[in-house]
Amino acid sequence: MRKPIGWSTIIIAILVAVSAVLVWRRDGADGVLDILTHDLSLFGGILPRVLAGCLLGAFISEILPHEKVSRSLGPKSGLMGLLIGTAFGAILPGGPFTAYPVASALLAVGADFGATIAMVVSWTLIGYGRAVAWEIPIMGTDFTLWRIVISLPLPVLAGALGRFVYVRLYPKPLAKDDEN
């Protein structure tokens, strides 16, 4: 996965510090503490799932046959690779704590940015998990199904665009744990 501290983390930390100061100026120390206690309990609640996600990612990158993954999801996998990524994202169970570690594991064992983008976009747009749990109850079945039908082509298109841009931005592959 990643180095603990990178530029992204630093930027987020600055953003958070500025926001916390703004909350403090508006609502005082109580406002800051309220948010802190609420979010700490949220944090405690999701920690076990984060652990499960990390283990899932580690086991998957260990047991997946690397040559097979880079053949079917690598830079030369073509439209088929994007379709496999899309299908995989659509059927993947669980929430963000499974999708992102698994996507990260796929990247590590030879999937390219294009196929991984197709997978992540498919999970977020046509995956059934969020649709069944949240979108149908709140927005209604008609809207949800219609929105999913509209979204069907998007993962493959996003993956194709990603691949197209990637090979032009990075003609040579960069180091795996390059941060920026």
Added chain:
Amino acid sequence: MSAALLIDILLWGSVLGVGLIAFRRGPPVFKASLREGSMDFINIVPRIALGVIGSGYIAAIIPQELITGWLGPDSSWLGVATAVLAGAATPGGPVIGFSIGTVALKSGGGVPQVVAYVVAWALFAFQRVILWEIPFMPARFVWFRCAVSVPFPFVAAAIAMLIGKP
């Protein structure tokens, strides 16, 4: 049975399943991936902490009216563009995102604009990116994915305009 419990059973069931496959490849393989996963966890915890606690503060300074105001009944492409911005800026989880979408639909927001909002929210709502995607994935991948995702809420809105209402 609650949905959260079902998710946890599914999640730990999957961990157990792949763990078992790794174990059958031999205990060294199993131990190595167990160690790898635990190290990842230790590395990720500070970032998740920053994401969870931090996004609470960022969310607190974004006025809800701003988001709903951006989703007004403006049926032009400018309306789509503001809907995309609103989707990216929406704080909180799926309940908030979809509720704002529903309110917009009921209060006269255009259907393509609401589709653009929901798709933009799904693709790059800042809170999910900060909280989940950046901690787990290489940062370079995350920024790249968000950048190439930008056109697609507009594509979704265009398809919605073409094929009409649900």
